Amino acid sequence: MSSTSKSPWVIHYDAxxxxxxxxxxxxxxxxxxxxxxxxxxxxxxxxxxDIFLVTGSVNDRCRPVIQQIYDQMLEPKVVVAVGAxxxxxxxxxxxxxxxxxxxxxxxxxxxxxxxAVRPETIIDAVVQGLGILExxxxxxxxxxxxxx
Amino acid sequence: xxxxxxxxxxxxxxLVAPFLGGLIKGADRIITARIQDxxxxxxxxxxxxxQKLWAKQSKPVNDFIGFYVLMSLIFAILAGxxxxxxxxxxxxxxxxxxxxxxxxxxxxxxxxxYADAGASREIIQVAAYEPLVILMAVAFYLASHSFxxxxxxxxxxxxxxxxxxxxLALLFVLTIKLRKSPFDLSVATEAHQELVKGAxxxxxxxxxxxxxxxxxxxxxxxxxxxxxxxVFSAGWSWFLALxxxxxxxxxxxxxxxxxxxxxxxxxxxxxxxxxLVLGFINLFAxxxx
Numbered sequence: 001m002s003s004t005s006k007s008p009w010v011i012h013y014d015a016x017x018x019x020x021x022x023x024x025x026x027x028x029x030x031x032x033x034x035x036x037x038x039x040x041x042x043x044x045x046x047x048x049x050d051i052f053l054v055t056g057s058v059n060d061r062c063r064p065v066i067q068q069i070y071d072q073m074l075e076p077k078v079v080v081a082v083g084a085x086x087x088x089x090x091x092x093x094x095x096x097x098x099x100x101x102x103x104x105x106x107x108x109x110x111x112x113x114x115x116a117v118r119p120e121t122i123i124d125a126v127v128q129g130l131g132i133l134e135x136x137x138x139x140x141x142x143x144x145x146x147x148x
Numbered sequence: 149x150x151x152x153x154x155x156x157x158x159x160x161x162x163l164v165a166p167f168l169g170g171l172i173k174g175a176d177r178i179i180t181a182r183i184q185d186x187x188x189x190x191x192x193x194x195x196x197x198x199q200k201l202w203a204k205q206s207k208p209v210n211d212f213i214g215f216y217v218l219m220s221l222i223f224a225i226l227a228g229x230x231x232x233x234x235x236x237x238x239x240x241x242x243x244x245x246x247x248x249x250x251x252x253x254x255x256x257x258x259x260x261x262y263a264d265a266g267a268s269r270e271i272i273q274v275a276a277y278e279p280l281v282i283l284m285a286v287a288f289y290l291a292s293h294s295f296x297x298x299x300x301x302x303x304x305x306x307x308x309x310x311x312x313x314x315x316l317a318l319l320f321v322l323t324i325k326l327r328k329s330p331f332d333l334s335v336a337t338e339a340h341q342e343l344v345k346g347a348x349x350x351x352x353x354x355x356x357x358x359x360x361x362x363x364x365x366x367x368x369x370x371x372x373x374x375x376x377x378x379v380f381s382a383g384w385s386w387f388l389a390l391x392x393x394x395x396x397x398x399x400x401x402x403x404x405x406x407x408x409x410x411x412x413x414x415x416x417x418x419x420x421x422x423x424l425v426l427g428f429i430n431l432f433a434x435x436x437x
Binding site: 002003004006007031034036037038039043044045047048050074075076137140141 | 177181184185186187188189190193195196197199200203204205206207344345349350351352353356
């Protein structure tokens with residue numbers, strides 16, 4: 001396990017969530033769950049973040065924002081769809097303005113279901129994301145070596 | 149101070165200070181977490197962070213930002229080396245100001261609104277703390293009749309007995325220099341909504357890693373300034389200085405956790421008020437008593 005998975009900094013974006021999942025994301029930072037134990041820090045800055053937590057379903061207004069945040073993050077990076085809406089569109093799936101889950105805008109690595117999602121599920125999803133982050137780091141390193 | 153002893157001090161400071169600084173930062177994060185009733189990250193977390201940032205993809209916003217941050221780091225190391233080699237205090241102050249200047253340049257070079265706001269605030273912070281630093285140099289000279297820091301180890305009684313008010317003013321200004329709340333205006337760790345990350349918003353990957361390391365060097369240097377007030381000719385005074393440094397840093401953590409960020413106007417007003425009142429009373433006392 002390298003330092004990459006010991007210090008995952010997250011950025012959280014609310015696509016069109018009802019705020020239920022957003023509150024649970026922030027709950028994970030409180031003394032009860034204290035994710036800073038694992039080096040997880042909530043940055044407000046895509047350029048500093050490794051893990052992108054998206055809550056809520058995607059509509060035409062927020063798609064470019066999600067894509068821009070995703071593009072501003074540096075490799076290796078992992079996207080976690082947090083909550084039923086971000087996974088599939090949830091109860092809003094058939095609404096006229098909804099395009100679907102987070103994966104309708106950007107590639108998603110881990111899905112964390114639930115309505116609202118439980119903080120334990122978010123932590124599990126992030127920990128699962130760490131494995132993927134580690135793989136991506138190894139791939140990046142191999143690509144750098146091949147370039148030389 | 150001859151060249152060889154300076155080079156030895158430079159190498160020693162460049163190698164040892166980041167370890168100390170990283171451990172201080174790690175302890176800081178654990179104590180902060182305990183104050184907030186959390187467990188907190190491992191002690192070595194700052195090292196993991198920097199190692200991770202170093203391994204990230206390199207995508208600087210322009211060609212200069214990395215150079216500016218590197219220069220800022222190098223001048224911070226030089227300033228620390230001058231200080232711990234027992235060199236001239238004025239030299240330390242000037243080199244450190246150059247380091248701050250390069251940091252502001254790095255923040256401005258990105259032309260992003262958040263980084264610009266952070267950079268402007270960093271300039272205001274420099275303007276807020278610099279008068280005290282200069283007064284401290286003057287007071288140091290009046291108390292020890294030299295600008296050389298090595299003189300402090302030959303004094304009959306520690307500087308704190310001669311210039312206690314300057315020490316209090318330094319404690320006030322130290323909060324600005326260590327970028328801690330209530331004066332964490334330029335690089336706020338908790339101001340996501342307001343500033344994103346302030347001056348370091350556009351730093352990423354290795355540039356951010358260099359900045360983190362520079363902070364470690366700076367914190368060791370500033371804590372050295374605190375220790376300077378307690379060192380005198382007796383050998384045990386070094387332990388006294390170390391103990392006082394630990395107490396002062398703990399106090400800083402408590403202040404950090406107990407105060408909300410103030411507006412820059414308030415920071416400017418208070419720091420100048422404290423500097424001028426405490427500083428000048430102490431200088432006049434030194435001069436005439």
